[in-house]
Amino acid sequence: MSADEAAGASVTKEAAAPDRYRPSARRLAHEAYRRRRARRSALIATASTMVTAGALLALLVGSPGWPAVRRSFLSAEYARQALPEVLKGLRINLELMAVCGVLILVLGLVLAALRTLRGPVFLPVRLLATAYVDFFLGLPMIICLLVMITGVPALRLTGVTTDPLWLGGAALVLTYTAYVSEVFRAGIESVHPGQLAAARSLGLSHAQALRFVVLPQAVRRVVPPLLNNLVSLQKDTGLVSIGGVIDAVYAAKIINGRSFNSTPYLVAALVFVVLTIPLTRFTGWLTARMNRRRDQGGMS
Template identity: 35%
Template sequence: MDAIDIFFNLDVLRRSIPILLRGLGNTLLLGAVAIVCGTALGIGISLVRLYAPKPLRWLAVIYTDLMRALPVLVVLILIYYALPFAGIVLSSFVAAAVALSLVLAAYAAEVVRAGIQAVPKGQFEAASALGLGFWTTMRKVILPQAIRLVIPPHASNCVSVIKDTSLASVVAMTDLLKQATDAQALFANPTPLIGAAILYVMILWPLVRLTGWLETRFNRAYQR
């Protein structure tokens, strides 16, 4: 048996495709949930760090530093295996979504904070002079200007989150990698893993290129 039959067995790949596609659907769903929840939480944390009372600002700093220092896998294992001792039992999908959201929120908070701080202070003063409240100022004046600085690095973080969904296989979630591993055992052939790798590239490579395009486009807009 040569390397082609071992790693690129077309018959095994054909039979494993339905299994891989089921895992792909779970991977995309997990990534979408983590990105939406993590982004929303990150925006909230950035506002707390910038404008909340000092004790809350320190808590936000500790949270962002801690979540950025811990590996995603460690956070996932703590949530899935440690929380049951406190009476909180989460499914593998929910545990993975929570872990990824918490980590992404820390990175998103730093990106959003930097974007808001890059907006000239005169914009805040002008909004105040017009009688706009804090939330109206953030929604209509500050965030629209900050977003062009936030989108490129945040898009890169979102790509990383989608890659990190593969860690959910550690807690037995039926994501793309877990399904590929099961298919490998079922067919006694590593070709399903190659198929999973191809699917990851098909999804992530366009997103990587999109991130580069966004960075170039928004940098040009900012320089104007």
């Protein structure tokens, strides 16, 4: 084929091809209006936020006791002294959260499964599990910690530790297991009874139907509230300091006792906040993602 013939064929194809999509003037005007509106909303939100922050800052700085608060809580010198000690003590909090978190998830799931057992022969088990949950849901965490840390050593039991770290961790496990078991039980009960009936009709036992059919769906549904419980556990690990465990909170207390300055407490608070925010944001993102999948029919 000659060059002229090739050029002619190319022109013919371009002429035969459909015109490319071109938005109408009305659509372009609408998109420009939406962009202007978005910019206007962003400017208003920014200005409103800055005005609110400025008003709160002016109220804080203009209060009569601001100079004393600044000296007691915002000392750069004591913050530099406290940060290494607080971070050193934070290792105890992270270890507690990791170990206790695993135990709480396992025991909470077992406790929730025991409460779902049917039949008169399992009535004592259900009653004991329900009594445990009701008791520890109503018992304040601080009282549980005090009883474990001070009461267990007073019993002088052979082979039972008196280490406040272990006893404090046991108190966290006892209390949070009750909360987590209720989360798991809500997830189990959210699964339609027909799922369990269908599994039993296929020849599975109650335990097998619970393990292979009900629990996978239930656990998937309760992941966001479980992560919220983990966030709460991370913060409550600081309560073991009442037994003398040198964690991040107690490290701040030691420096405060030497200097009579409360800046170390603020440093410890900020450290916990920095640890908590990523997990909180991840929980929110995961919840929104699961809601979108459910709305689109991707997850029951």
